[in-house]
Amino acid sequence: MSQNGHVKTTEQEGRRQQLAIASDPRVARTRQRIIGACRELLESDRSVTVAAICSRADVGRSTFYTHFATMGDVAVAAIDRLFDSLAAKDIERRAASTLSRAGIVRAGLEELLRAVLAERVFFLYALSAPAAERVRERFTSDLAASLQLTVRTERPDASEAFYRTAADFTANGTIGALLDWVVDPAGRSQKQMIDILSDLLPRWLVDAPLK
Known part of the structure; x- marks a missing residue:
């Protein structure tokens, strides 16, 4: 089970790395919205959670984790x-x-x-x-x-x-x-x-x- 989990995690990380350098403008915009939302929360001293970032960026949790592990x-x-x-x-x-x-x-x-x-x-x-x-x-x-x-x-x-x-x-x-x-x-x-x-x-x- 742990071996399968490790393989899955490695595949997910590989996918995230591909998205990080992708030229697709839609991917870039999504990543930028998430980064921007995180910055706004940090600057406002509000609680920074995945839920709060997703709400402010108007993306789903699955979208967040597609791009970022943490x-x-x-x-x-x-x-x-x-x-x-x-x-x-x-x-x-x-x-x-x-x-x-x-x-x-x-x-x-x-x-x-x-x-x-x-x-x-x-x-x-x-x-x-x-x-x-x-x-x-x-x-x-x-x-x-x-x-x-x-x-x-x-x-x-x-x-x-x-x-x-x-x-x-x-x-x-x-x-x-x-x-x-x-x-x-x-x-x-x-x-x-x-x-x-x-x-x-x-x-x-x-x-x-x-x-």
């Missing part, structure tokens, strides 16, 4: 989009911008911190969930995957081992600092965080000459 997964989905969007913008800036590398890094960090603040309710909710450590690992993995594109742009002749290690190293430190700041700013302003993170990033990433 409410925590809704928060993760919202933040996944954040990292994907920021990574694409960073690559564009590095390819075409007349800014210095330091200026490009600061612009990217400014966007990252603004986006994190905009999605703060999702970060806080995800970090308060029972699976907070898994969520933290997911955020780090997402950012590392995005950073590999940046590392490849700056160090096109490096090895695959370097790409992965550099991205993992940078993502772990950045996510750790950002999540700590989101939970407890401790008097650190957004500008101060940008200054600190800029100083801590690898110098070849910040000081590399424009090509």
